Amino acid sequence: MTLAKFNTLSSTEIQKALFDCCGSMNWAKQLAIQFPFSSEKKLLESAVNIWYNDCDKTDWQEAFTHHPKIGDLESLTEKFAGQEQASVASATTDVIKNLADANKAYDTKNGFIFIVCATGKSASEMLRLLEDRLRNTREEELHIAMGEQAKITAIRLKKLLPEADWSHLHGSQLTTHVLDTSLGRPGKNLTIELQEFKNNRWQTIAQGCTNADGRIADLLPPGKLLTQQTYKMVFDTDTYFKQEKVKGFYPIVEIQFFVIDENHYHIPLLLNPFGYSTYRGS
Secondary structure, eight states: OOHHHHHTSOHHHHHHHHHHHSOOHHHHHHHHHTOOOSOHHHHHHHHHHIIIIIOOHHHHHHHHTTSOOTTOHHHHHHHTTTTTTHHHHTSOHHHHHHHHHHHHHHHHHHSSOOOOOOTTOOHHHHHHHHHHHTTSOHHHHHHHHHHHHHHHHHHHHHHHSTTSOOTTOOOOSEEEEEEETTTTEEOOSOEEEEEEEETTEEEEEEEEEOOTTSEESOSSOTTOOOOSSEEEEEEOHHHHHHHTTOOOSOSOEEEEEEOOSSSOEEOOEEEETTEEEEOOBO
C-alpha cells in the first residue's frame, strides 16, 4: 500500500493500523488525527514527535505490553518467527533459556518486559544487551525501552506501507565504530551507553552492543534528533578486554561531545589496552 492510498482510509481504519504498529492508544489516536500526510518523511517526523513529546510513561508501558517476552520460545514462534525477532527464534535451547531467565529478572526489577529492536541482532547479542541493561536504573530502562519501541514502530510503518517512499529513512543520527588497533580488527561485543546530563546526573538514554564489524548503526530511532547540548558515550572497555583475555588499563572510556545541529554524528573509538583516541567521523 502507498501512503496516498493509506490517506484515503477512514480515521478508524488508520488508527487501528497505527495501533498495530505501536500498541499505545494515545499515540495512535494523536497520529491518526494528523492524517492525511503529504510525505512519508512528515509521517515519520510526526510519529517520533508524538512518541517523545506528547506521550508519557503510561503510554510507553502500554505499548510494551503488546510484545512477547524475549526468550519466550512459544510466543516468538507464534507471533514473530521470521519477522522482527527471527534471530531469537533460531537460537539454541540454552540461549533461549538464558534469555527467558534474564527477562524474568528484568521484568521483576523494572515492572515491564525487556524491549529491544531485534532486527539484525543475533540471540547472543540480545542476551548480552539484556544482561548489560539489567544494571541500569528503572528510569534509565524506561527511556531506553521507549527508544527501542520507536525503532520497532518505524520498521512496522515501513511494513504497513511497503510501496511508500522511504528513501529519506537514513537511520540513527548518532553512530559509532570501535577498532581494536592492537589486534587490527573490529572491537566486537563492546557495550556502549549514550548518556545525557539530566536531574543533576548523567543518565543513560540509549544502549547498544557493537556487532561483528565493531559498529552500532541504530543507537537512536530513525527520525529522532538529539537536542543541542552535551552528551557522553561510555564504552565498557573492561568487559571487552576480559573477553579478549587481555589486561587493559582503562576500565571504561568516556567521550563527551556537543550536538550543535541536525547533522549526522559518527564517533569512532580507536582502542588498545593502554591507550585510545577518537575523532568526529563522517
